[in-house]
Amino acid sequence: MTDKRETHSEGEAYATSVAAEERTANNLVEARNLVKRFGKLEAVKGVSFSIQAGEIFGLLGPNGAGKSTIINILCGYLRPDEGEALIGGYSVSREAQAVKRLLGVVPQEIALYRDLNALENLDFFASLYGVPAPERRARAEEVLHFVGLHERRKEPLKNFSGGMLRRLNFAVALMHRPRVLLLDEPTVGVDPQSREHIFENIEKLAADGTTVLYTTHYMEEAERLCRRIAIMDEGRIIALGTLEQLLAMRDQSRIVYRPHGLQELFIQLTGKTLRDL
Template sequence: MLIKAKGIKKYYKKVRAVDGIDLEVRQGEILGLLGPNGAGKSTAISVLSSLIKPDEGDVFFKGESILKNPAAIRKAMGIVPQDVALYPDLSAAENLKFFGKLYGLRGEMLKTRIQEVLELLGLNGRAKDAVKNYSGGMKRRVNIGAALLHHPEVLIMDEPTVGIDPQSRSHILGTVKDLNKKGMTIIYTSHYMEEAEHLCHRIYVMDHGKIIASGTKEELKSLMAGDDLVLFRTDRVDEGFLKALRGNLKVKDVSQTDGNIILTVQKESDILSDIFEAASASRVKLKSLEVKTPTLEDVFLYLTGRGLRD
C-alpha cells in the first residue's frame, strides 16, 4: 500500500472537519475523494500530505509514519491546491521557475522541466504573457504545472476544475488520465460525480467528515441495485402527503431536489397506485412522474441526502 490513513480526526473547535477516517491509496491508481462542499475533503488531503497535523490518527507513506517523517511524503507529492496561488504579474514560465526553485530544481534541469510542463498543459503559446491576463482555466493549468515540476510520485488535486471553461476542463481531465497512464498515482477530490465516474478507479464518498461509502463505481452502483427511483413534481408542497409517503412500507427513502420529489423504492414494488391515493387524499396534484434505474449520481444523493452541487 502506498499510503494508508488510520483513524484521522481533525476538529476546528466544534466543527468536525474530519471525523475518524481510514483510507488507502494504491500505487498507480486514480483515487477519487468525492463529497459535497464542507464534507472535509480539503482537510483530509491536507492531513494526507502532512500540511496539517491531525488531532488523532496517523498516515503511513510506504509503511512509515508521516508524523515521524514528513519529509519523505512531501518530496514524493505534488499538490494542486483548491485556490489558485500564482504571481499575477509574472508569466507562466516565470511562475513555474519560482515554484521549481522551491522544489530545489536549478539550471538546465529546471529549464527543461518548465518546457515539458508548459507543453503537457498546452500553455506553450502564452508562456510569456502575464498570468493576470489568463482565463481561470489557464491559471489552473499553471497551478497544476507547478505541482508537476519535480516529477512527483503522487499528485493530489483539490477540485481542479471548479469554475473554469469546458475546454480547460476537458484538457485537465485528459492530462490527469495521461499522467496516470505513465504511472503517476493520483488523488482527485471533486463534488462532480461525473468527473469521478470518468476518471477514478476507486472512490471514497465523504460527508460530514466521515467516509460513508467506498469502492469502484460498479460497487457503489450496486448499493442501489435492487432499487428503482420514482421522480415526480406536485403543484405544491404538502407535509401530510410527504408524511404518507415516508410512512409507506414500500418507500425506502424520500428526498427533494430541484422541485422534484424522489422516492427510492424496491424494484417492481408497484408503488404508483399508492402515490396516486396519497396525492388525492391530500388534494395534491401530480405534475409529472417518471420511474428510473438509479445512476451513480443518484447513489450519491441517496448516501448524502443532498445533491453534490448544493
C-alpha cells in the first residue's frame, strides 16, 4: 500500500513543476509562496499557483484546508505573512485600488441587503465599485437577465429562495465587469436548477475571457467546470494539474470508486473521506 507521506511528497513535487512550467505573461492571477499564520496556526504554507486569462481554475479541498484564506488574501481582506499575490500584474498588498477594478468576488455567505430589492442591491454595490450612476441601471438590467432574475427585479428579497439569493449574490460581483472572478463555494445550499444556472453562467463568462478561481469541496463541480485543479490539504497544495493529469496520479491498486476518479485521488492524497468535508 502506498504510504500517505510518499503520496504527499509526489503531489507537492508535481505541483511545483507544473506551476513553474505554466508561469507566462498571460497569467491574470498569481500566488507566490503565500504564507498566512493565525497565532501558532499556519493556515497557508507556501502556496503558489497561477491562472491564465479565460481559465476556470479549481481550488479543491476539505473544510480547513486553507481555500477561504487564499481567497481572502487575493481579495486583499488578509495580508500574507510571507509571499505575494498579483491580480492582472498588480500587487494585491500595494496596489489595492487597481486590483479592486479588476476583481469580482462571490463570497460563501450571502452578502445582500434584505430590505432592498434586487435592482436596489445591484445599484448600491455598483456604486461602491465606482460605476457611474447613469450606467448602473442599464448594467443592472443586463446582469439580472444574465442570472435569470430580471422578472423578479423589484420584489423584496424576503420572497427569494436560497438559490435566487445565491444568483443575486453572483450578479453583484458582475456589475463592474471584472476581468477576474473569485467564487468561494458559490453553490452551497442551492437547489439543482440554480446550481445548473450558476454553472452555465460561469462557463459563458470564461468563454468571453473572464478568469475564474473556483473553490469547492464538491468533486463533480470541479470535474465539470475546471481546466486545471489544485488539491489543498492542511494549508498546502498537494497536487495540481488538469483532470487527466490528476487522475493519472492515482494509485491504481487502491481504486474503489472508479466512476468518481477525482474523489478517489482526493481520498488517497489526504486520507480523508467525504464525511470529513
